Amino acid sequence: MTNAVLTGLVLGGMYALIAMGLTLQYGVARIMNLSYGEFLIGAAFASYWLFTGWALNPLAGLAFVIPVSFGISYLLYRVLLTPLVRRARTRDALEVDSILATFGMMFIVQGIMLTMFGGAYFSYSFLAVPVTIVGEVLALNRLIAFGLAVVVGLALYLTLTRTRIGTSIRAVAVDPIAAQLVAIDVTRTSALAFALGGALVASAGVLISMFLTFSATSGVVFTMKALIVVVMGGVGNLLGCLVAGLALGLSEALVATFIDPGLTLAVNFALFLGVLLVKPAGIFGRAQR
Amino acid sequence: MVSAVKRLAAGLLAVVGAASVGWDGAAEAQTSVKIGYAISRTGPAAGGAAVTTIPNYELWVKEVNAGGGLKLGDKRVPIEVVQYDDRSSAEEAAKALERLITQDKVDFILPPWGTGLNLAVGPILNKAGYPHIASTAVTDRAPELAKRWPNSFWLLGTSADAAKTLVELLVKLRTEGKIGDTVAMASIADGFGIDLSGAARPALTAAKFKLAYDKTYPVGTQDLSPIINEVKALNPDVFIAFSYPPDTIAITEQSRISGFNPKIFYTGVGTAFPLFKQKFGANAEGVMGIGGWNGDSPAIKDYLARHKASAANGAEPDRWASAVTYAGLQMLQQAIERVGKVDRAAVINDLQSGTFDTVIGKVKLENNMPTKYWWVGQWQDGEFYGVGPSGNEGARAPVVPKPAWKAQ
């Protein structure tokens, strides 16, 4: 039982980590980013390259990957997505446009990775050592990913609730039109949130590459997982993300241990659908708009 | 990374080149043999195709053309390749093959990667009378399909046979007193895992093994530690996982971390991949898996060297279907050269009855299937040797019990 709970928590932390960037990108910048998983895999490849080519510790690699991905995401929003935001008359129209545009982006990023690395599977070992916690053995790299998810989640939560910039980000999330009335530069704030999301997903990619086998085409799995966590937790809500991620991870581990590993994913989806039916806006979501 | 950038640049150049050449890429025939294939460059099957199939197709074409081409009668004719991306979809694969047949009018077609796609294109190749050398498909219906489509050749065998060989090996080891009789089995809930576990289950019970654990897990499971922990608690002598590459890696990693070290540790697709050795290094020692080859044979050693020299980034072949894929290409080549012209019916005939000299040894098909397969391999001293069936030429004795995991 302890083992299942611990495994579930660690797995759930990973899910939350994957999803946090998307909740910012989608909740604040209002970009339904279908190429999200591709950016995660891109960071995983960067980490793989740094580790195997330059013997750079993936955790140290974060110092390199995070700013780069922040910059790329920022530029992406300013150059490619701002025109879409400008021309969209309603939020629905922006949703449609951003789905289409990021769908194209997904192909581009995937295409670049395919030409650079080919379609084969990649994997390396880093910190794959056992750690014993309350008598149960866990992998250190997974534990670190979990720890970082909690730390990042809390730090972001505090930033969003306690600082001025955080407050303006939340204001944009609630109502981008009204936010302008209180002298918030919505475009800049949105770009910032989008870039922050990009940096988060990149750090998730680096951490995950330490223990998951990935290939250039495996991004879509993560996009979907992230979307599910985000929607389940309530769009734009970091704590919701954490709770939803942990709920999914725990249910997966408990079902695998006590019922049947074959049903884990089905239970995950059932849980997700169930939450939506009871609370259509997600666990922590407010009513729409 | 430098080479990766180079490849990106080369790719972009190829695009520009292809775009400027326009439609006349397909020159007049007569002076060349047109060979077409549709392969999964993208989508879920891309990972397998990139390791097992694409490098071998490219290696073979390069080598044949370097030698002047295929020998038709008394002259040599170079190979011209037409290739498409089937995007891992059965519908796209079918469409691409129809295009190869009716638009490009290719002389021969190489098969797609994987069981599902090979089955999907079977009827099309049969109707058009092209030889279909399926070298990456494992299906229990293979003998029946070979009857239904006499142009189809199933080089990788049936899962029932795979399970039987594995159980025979276990029985032998048990009589030698090297293992007890508790077995734990986990399998992926996909065609491969279901077929194999379906065949292994009755075989194990018939051989009076005790099946302590027998569960499946869905494709895309990201944490397999609940399975490993539960299995570890049962302390079996034998652990069998009919898994796919990402889970093969994850299961092995998790077992090492949990210190789960049964006497026999057997994993599925991916164990024979070079990635496995690269990732686990000395810890791969003693791990068994599906596939294997005669690693001491000069033909295989030579093939390994040529593959490394030809493939991007010096990638090694996998130790199961790669060599079989290459052997299938050699068989096609020898059949075409024996017939001496592009006569597909005659080539099919020759494939059915002829004897072929390949990297995996002499091959003579019976009912469109080989008579010898490697089903159980084991990592020994950094090479994945075939250990079962033990009657195969070059079969090594299995190392049992598996040595303990080393700390990294």
Place this chain on the structure above:
Amino acid sequence: MSSTQITTGAICLAAVVALAFAPMIVDAYHLALAISLLQFTVLATAWGMFSGPTRYVSLATTAFFGVGAYTVAVLGEQLPWSLVLLIAAAIGAVMAVIVGLSTLRLSGVHFVIFTFGLAELVRQIVVWYEVNMTRVLGRYVFVDITQNDIYWQLLTLAVIVFGTGWLIARSRFGFALRIIGEDETVARHCGINVTIAKVALFTITATFMTLVGAIMAPRFTYIEPSIAFNATISFEVVIMALLGGAHRLWGPALGAIPLTLLFDFLSARFPSTSTLIMGVVFLLIVYALPSGVVGLWEKLKAWRPTASKMRGAQA
């Protein structure tokens, strides 16, 4: 009925008759391409019929498609073909009613993710059932259906879909849907039963999707969940319909046809870099055609009369 409508009708009829003879003249590859085109035209049109007026983005296409394909895989060899199709349609309809009743109160993106989750859930359940109950995952479909049959069935289905769409648009039901599309609250106040209208529409269109899956199944020979419940289909259909323009009945087809051709051309011309190019082309389309092909068409139509008027004034 005005004379233009009669002419349009006649042209459509002639086009369908001409298309029906296509398998006699074209080769296997072009037939395959035509099947692909019809498949996506029907799927995208059915998708647009529901999503155009209601503005719901559904990713459940593949759930219905897959259920149709699986029905054929299970029953195809035992029952006569027309009965199999009927059963598939019935299963699809029942599933759609259940899903519709339980989900259509969700709005916006929640519905998007929900439908995606639904497709995965159905797939997982099928896998689990096959693994634990039948112990076989892949199923073989050896039925006596030729490529020509598939083509004709899809063509018939396409005609039915467009016919249904046309009839709905002209009926009270269609009028009610338009009001719902404009403003749901207003629609409620007008005495329209919004839920029933939406569920009915969802069911009709989902049944069409199920039938496409059933009709396409014999083409695959071998069916397993990853083939039948291929999530890419859902995405492709959404993209096609949105690109064409979902607020017109014939809009999605205008997205489906060029995109199918484009994908086909790219995977043939640039097999190893097709993904990259597809992405670039895609972005270009999104930025160049902000309101879809339909939007472009309407702009052109609006522009032409003014242009001719100006010319008239000059003369």
